[in-house]
Amino acid sequence: MAAENATVITKLFNMKMRPNYSKIYHDLLLAEQPEKLKDVKVKQLLQNLNTSDEVIKFNEKLFKQSKESSENNQKLRTYDKATMLKILNYQKQHGFSSNYISKKYKISRTTIAKWKKICNDEIQ
Numbered sequence: 277m278a279a280e281n282a283t284v285i286t287k288l289f290n291m292k293m294r295p296n297y298s299k300i301y302h303d304l305l306l307a308e309q310p311e312k313l314k315d316v317k318v319k320q321l322l323q324n325l326n327t328s329d330e331v332i333k334f335n336e337k338l339f340k341q342s343k344e345s346s347e348n349n350q351k352l353r354t355y356d357k358a359t360m361l362k363i364l365n366y367q368k369q370h371g372f373s374s375n376y377i378s379k380k381y382k383i384s385r386t387t388i389a390k391w392k393k394i395c396n397d398e399i400q
Contacts, residue, residue: 297325297331298322298323298325301322301325301334301335301338302322305318305322305338312338318338321334321337322334326358327356327358327359327362328353328354328355328356328359329355329358329359329362329363332353357395360391360394360395361395361398361399363377363381363383363388363391364388364391364392364395364399365399365400367388368399368400374388374389
């Protein structure tokens with residue numbers, strides 16, 4: 277019994293702890309805008325919040341942001357590896373420059389260069 281508990285605890289520590297964005301946004305909508313929870317599209321999007329790109333797009337669709345708040349929020353964004361690869365593959369497939377991609381996704385060119393170094397083997 278103790279060995280099983282130790283195994284479960286070890287597995288929990290080894291798992292990457294990620295926020296449950298579906299639960300967070302569900303609670304947020306329930307508190308602020310419960311009428312949006314009745315929309316089928318919103319429910320469907322709420323269930324599919326797996327990558328940071330999906331979370332960012334969902335947030336932009338749901339809440340209108342001022343220019344000031346969007347500039348401040350841009351500094352705090354983080355991207356998971358799947359989203360980084362998606363952006364880098366998009367750039368490579370279409371032959372876009374890092375400058376174009378940085379403007380399109382509002383990411384610095386140095387960040388894109390770092391991503392290329394990190395994900396060099398995985399870019400298709």
